[in-house]
Amino acid sequence: MTTIRAWVSVHRGREAAGGLAAAALLAVASRTATLDSFAIELTQSIQMPLLVPLIIGCVIGIGLSSDMDPVHAARNLFLPRLLWATTLLTAGTTAAACATINSPAHLAPLTRNVLLFGALATASTVTLGGTAAWTAPLTFGLACIFLGANAYNNHHTAAWAFALTDTTTPHQWLLVTTLVAASTCLYAWRGYHGIRLATNWR
């Protein structure tokens, strides 16, 4: 128990817990809302709960990082990091699932999006550190809305912008599962250090 508490304290567990609680509240508040246009005409109306996993992904990326400088641990941290990432992904899915309470939102697309944005945020944290956990999820989320679902000369939402759709396919599951497995293993192997141009980068 002490080890677990120490692990959560060393990492940004408190920020992650607060962020996931706020995301759960947002999921409940937005469970019936839709986004019909967003400066541009969209090819489809987007269920707002499908966008909450973007925030959850950022929170997961933050939770994986730490305020501490790299520690030369006496043991291999692959398994503990793998467990920590899995725990945050599970907690993130639970937070997103709050959107299904008394609403037409389905659990499957929410879970898919948590895995997708979680994987992207994990990759950001591994490469750039916890401060930049938002970069990949936000870039991909905005690209989905403004490029994938832009009605200017698209009649349908682009296949790669599947995060905006409320139906799932086996191909999507295969893709997100591969992404999340790869990024989680990368995190378990490399940790949260990121690429640093200076020693004071966190």
Place this chain on the structure above:
Amino acid sequence: MPKNPLLRYALRTCWGPWAAVAIAAVEVFNLLRQGQPWRGDITWALDWAGVAFILFGPVIAGVAAIDAGRLARPATSYLVDTGRSPLRPFLLPWLATVVPAACVHLGVAAAYLILGASPNAPIPWPAVGGALLTHLLGICFYAALGSAIGRLAGPVLGGAAAAVGSVAVFYLYGISSERLAPLQFGRATATLIGLHFSPTFLLLQGLTLAVAAVLLLCLPTRLSAGRRQPTRRGALALAVVIVGLTTMTQTAHVTRFAPVAVSPTVCGGTTPQVCVYPEHTRFMPAMLDDTAAITATAKTAAVADLLPRSYTERLPHAAPNTNGEGRIAIPVDAYSGDAVPRPDLTREMIFPYHCRQLYGDIPPPMSFADDLQFAVDTLSRTTTPSRSDATRLRAVLTSFRDCQLGQARP
């Protein structure tokens, strides 16, 4: 690394200068996408350039938050809480984000101006300058917003909060089409010929962004139990920003564009004569060839007398024409190239834009659509129409000329 200490600090410690690489990628992608349909139309070109703000605004806010947040941590309090102006320590990280981003944006804007300028249309420099100035103020605002959020939330939560929050701020203050939307820099997906940026809109937008950016950048904060909070004056400044933005957005009824007088002065051809707006000169060569070919087909079908002898370009939402001239509206999909596809051009040449029935609430009968499609198919063919087709074509075009839509009787 440069020897100048300020440059070394900016490049070694701040994220801002490196974010310019991502901004450049977004800008170049936006410049090149969808076949640059805005070519020749300077107002549309600048409006298209502004669309990139939706994508790189959150990046600017995020990196500004990281840089300001790292400086605002308790460990560096001795650099920040010196009793001097709260602006002083945070100005350099803010500039480290703003200056590279502004340089990239101005560089790409120059490309827009070169490609967007038409040799036959003068550039409206006051409107162009005003629009570019508001773009720069937009960069300043996003960086100041990020700086304020980063100081209060720290570099880790602050970066994510500023990036995601700036999307929410854009949703609140950047979308309205009827009122002042301070964060609206671009959205047009159709030609803007006949419209220029409204000076009133640009002035109000620029003032709002400048005041909000200054207040956010000068936000006074203090450390309390290891957490940075706004002082009373800081809380007041935040309240002024939120109330001011909301009030301006809700009350100022101004539109982004104001109409200006334009006329299609670039003309060519004799049978028929075609005139387009100077901004669309690039469509002329193909249009002259195709209109001549379509007219030749009409002659073989003995219906050339039912087609107008001259055509002028029609702008979206134009009123019915009553002078006997034909109208050619360039379809949205054609802007990515330099020619209007033959079937689309045929449709435009015979479409009865002069008939008031097409502008009312009651649509014409379905048989009108069938007649139109038949006429387009017949005239688009390169072969001579059969006698029965020619007879029906004449009846259709006569019904179009007389505005008896859907009532063609061979």
